[in-house]
Amino acid sequence: MLVKDKIDVFLTKILKGSRKKYLILGLSVLTFLLVFMFNLRSVLLIYGTGTDNPIGIESISFTIEDSYNGEEQKVVGHLYKSRNAMLPALNPTDPAPAEAPAIVALHGFFVGIGKENIMKWTLEIARRDIVVLAIDLPGNGHTVGTVPSFSSHAELEPYIIKEAVDYLKSLPYVNK
Known part of the structure; x- marks a missing residue:
C-alpha cells in the first residue's frame, strides 16, 4: 500500500x-x-510602507578574468537606486538632482548565501538616497564560473570588488 x-x-x-x-x-x-x-x-x-521614496532594483552582471584558470567569471548583482536620486528635473527651471553616493555591499561567507540575504539592509540604505550595488561573490548566489564553491576566493575577490566599484563610477547619477 x-x-x-x-x-x-x-x-x-x-x-x-x-x-x-x-x-x-x-x-x-x-x-x-x-x-x-x-x-x-x-x-x-x-x-516600503508609507515611504515617499520607493526603490528601483535592477539586476546587473559583469565579467572578469578568473585567476583560478584564466577563464571568464560572470558576477551577478542587484543595483538598488532611490527614485529620488535619479528623477530628472520635471521643470527646466528646477535644479537637477545631485549625484548620489554609492557603496558596494558584500554578503558574509556561507556556501549558497548571496546578495538576497542582505536585502533588508541594502533597501534601507537605498531609501536614504545612497546607490547600493550588492553582488554575489564566487561560489554564492548567481555568480557563476569555474571556481569550485568550497575553494578559497581570496585572490579573486579584490578584482571583483574593484570591477563593482568601477561599474558604480560609470553610472551618471553616482557621485564620483
Whole structure:
C-alpha cells in the first residue's frame, strides 16, 4: 500500500463525508495565506510602507578574468537606486538632482548565501538616497564560473570588488 493510499484511508476513517472536504479546503486556504504572506513581505521590503521614496532594483552582471584558470567569471548583482536620486528635473527651471553616493555591499561567507540575504539592509540604505550595488561573490548566489564553491576566493575577490566599484563610477547619477 502506497503512502498516499494510507493517508487517504486515515482521512476516510477520521473524517467522514463533508468534513474531509472542509479539511482539504481549510488546508488549501492556509497554504494560500502562508504563500501570500511571504510574498507580501517581499513586496513591503521593496516598496516600503508609507515611504515617499520607493526603490528601483535592477539586476546587473559583469565579467572578469578568473585567476583560478584564466577563464571568464560572470558576477551577478542587484543595483538598488532611490527614485529620488535619479528623477530628472520635471521643470527646466528646477535644479537637477545631485549625484548620489554609492557603496558596494558584500554578503558574509556561507556556501549558497548571496546578495538576497542582505536585502533588508541594502533597501534601507537605498531609501536614504545612497546607490547600493550588492553582488554575489564566487561560489554564492548567481555568480557563476569555474571556481569550485568550497575553494578559497581570496585572490579573486579584490578584482571583483574593484570591477563593482568601477561599474558604480560609470553610472551618471553616482557621485564620483
